[in-house]
Amino acid sequence: MSMRIAGYIRVSTEEQAEKGFSLDEQRDRLNSYCKAMGWPAPTIYEDDGYSAKDLRRPELARLLSDVKTEKYTLIITTKLDRLSRRLFDILSVIDYLEKHNCSYVSASEAFDTTTPAGRMTLQMLGMVAEFERERISERVRDNMRSIARKGEKIISRPCFGYEVKNGSLEINLEESLAVHQMARWALEGRGAWEIAKRLNERGITTKDGNQWQDRVVRELLKRETLVGDFVYNRTYRKGTRILTRPEEEWIRIENHHEPILDRDTFDAIQKIFQSRKQSASRYVDETNYLLTGLLVCTHCGGKMVGRKDSKHGKNIYFRYVCNTYMKKGGCYFHHLLRDDLEFTVIGEIKKIAIADPNDLEITVAKTNSEKRADKASIQDRLRKLDLKAQRQIEAYEDDLITAHDLKKAKERIEKDRQHLLEQLKEMEKSEQENAGVIVQQKVKRLLDDVLSLDRMKSKNAIRQLIHHVNISNASEVVITWYAD
Numbered sequence: 001m002s003m004r005i006a007g008y009i010r011v012s013t014e015e016q017a018e019k020g021f022s023l024d025e026q027r028d029r030l031n032s033y034c035k036a037m038g039w040p041a042p043t044i045y046e047d048d049g050y051s052a053k054d055l056r057r058p059e060l061a062r063l064l065s066d067v068k069t070e071k072y073t074l075i076i077t078t079k080l081d082r083l084s085r086r087l088f089d090i091l092s093v094i095d096y097l098e099k100h101n102c103s104y105v106s107a108s109e110a111f112d113t114t115t116p117a118g119r120m121t122l123q124m125l126g127m128v129a130e131f132e133r134e135r136i137s138e139r140v141r142d143n144m145r146s147i148a149r150k151g152e153k154i155i156s157r158p159c160f161g162y163e164v165k166n167g168s169l170e171i172n173l174e175e176s177l178a179v180h181q182m183a184r185w186a187l188e189g190r191g192a193w194e195i196a197k198r199l200n201e202r203g204i205t206t207k208d209g210n211q212w213q214d215r216v217v218r219e220l221l222k223r224e225t226l227v228g229d230f231v232y233n234r235t236y237r238k239g240t241r242i243l244t245r246p247e248e249e250w251i252r253i254e255n256h257h258e259p260i261l262d263r264d265t266f267d268a269i270q271k272i273f274q275s276r277k278q279s280a281s282r283y284v285d286e287t288n289y290l291l292t293g294l295l296v297c298t299h300c301g302g303k304m305v306g307r308k309d310s311k312h313g314k315n316i317y318f319r320y321v322c323n324t325y326m327k328k329g330g331c332y333f334h335h336l337l338r339d340d341l342e343f344t345v346i347g348e349i350k351k352i353a354i355a356d357p358n359d360l361e362i363t364v365a366k367t368n369s370e371k372r373a374d375k376a377s378i379q380d381r382l383r384k385l386d387l388k389a390q391r392q393i394e395a396y397e398d399d400l401i402t403a404h405d406l407k408k409a410k411e412r413i414e415k416d417r418q419h420l421l422e423q424l425k426e427m428e429k430s431e432q433e434n435a436g437v438i439v440q441q442k443v444k445r446l447l448d449d450v451l452s453l454d455r456m457k458s459k460n461a462i463r464q465l466i467h468h469v470n471i472s473n474a475s476e477v478v479i480t481w482y483a484d
Contacts, residue, residue: 007042033107169257192218193340228259300331360436364483365467435483
């Protein structure tokens with residue numbers, strides 16, 4: 001059976017300027033090697049500008065897909081690290097090739113995976129490649145820590161409110177104004193979720209141009225960068241997770257740059273956040289959520305349910321999440337912190353209690369069955385008038401009535417239609433006007449129970465006031481009230 005050979009070449013962005021790493025040089029070397037071995041010229045697959053830190057590369061993926069169809073019997077690269085720098089990835093690829101009757105050769109290291117000696121060499125070289133990569137990464141991390149301690153320049157991405165100029169943190173005026181506004185709202189007692197909602201309503205985005213979320217707001221207002229301190233080496237990455245280092249490993253530089261917030265304001269915000277956290281910890285029963293049964297995910301129409309989570313087994317979070325996502329994965333993971341959402345809903349109830357009922361713009365659930373029947377009757381009569389008008393037109397077309405008769409009939413039908421439409425309009429207007437009064441009366445009667453420390457009493461009172469709450473994008477909340 002003839003040999004079917006594929007050559008794989010790769011160069012990262014950093015390697016493109018280095019001698020011996022260019023794609024053309026790798027291609028020439030593979031062609032020369034195959035010619036010297038008396039093999040046919042290889043079909044080349046090339047990934048231009050991709051690192052070997054993982055296997056997520058388009059041409060490598062296409063090559064492996066072709067191997068699966070047994071299109072090739074041999075894969076060749078100039079060096080082992082063209083394939084990957086991670087031993088686990090290298091061995092995974094070799095195992096995949098063997099399962100599909102394909103061998104692997106590195107032209108520079110000159111070994112063949114079909115022999116025991118070649119396999120042993122492969123593992124040894126792979127270990128060396130991974131060891132070298134980890135050494136380089138460690139040297140880079142050490143250098144970055146040294147720079148941070150000396151305060152020579154900024155080496156991490158600036159947080160919202162700042163930008164990097166000439167290696168130093170400088171205040172971004174537009175973003176800093178938004179930070180000041182966030183701080184004012186926080187000092188007024190606004191939760192992180194409500195602050196995020198207000199920012200989004202004003203068209204203010206994060207540095208990445210995304211909408212704000214409660215978690216992002218909370219993390220920003222806790223950053224000591226805002227008071228002029230620079231903290232480096234706080235976190236590290238382990239796989240796909242970002243973990244927090246022990247505080248003694250943090251590198252803290254005080255008065256490193258111009259602050260946006262003064263220390264008193266910053267400390268006051270931290271106390272408010274801590275107070276809200278302690279308030280939440282009083283209710284450790286995760287089933288005791290005030291809004292269960294009322295929240296509707298507008299993306300899938302399913303309910304949003306209470307969920308208790310913890311971070312690293314320490315901090316406990318109570319959230320409302322889409323039940324469809326949790327059970328079926330059929331929606332997407334948008335969630336709201338329990339206390340922030342409940343704080344917002346109770347705030348809306350309190351606003352209604354003191355508002356002018358005539359100025360209330362609220363959404364109400366369908367009225368009682370008797371009123372619904374009256375509206376349905378009017379709508380049915382309107383449909384019958386439409387049919388009657390159509391029959392008159394058909395009679396005229398069949399020469400059963402004259403044009404004069406048709407005109408008179410249309411005038412009578414239109415007069416009846418306008419009368420019914422006026423009735424329907426008055427009925428809807430009356431419902432809207434009465435709704436504000438009715439909802440406010442119920443709110444005033446139940447407000448003490450809503451604000452009770454007995455959460456079950458509060459929950460029952462809220463259920464008498466609110467029909468349902470629509471949640472969109474973990475930020476938009478629309479409350480529908482009972483008005484009967």
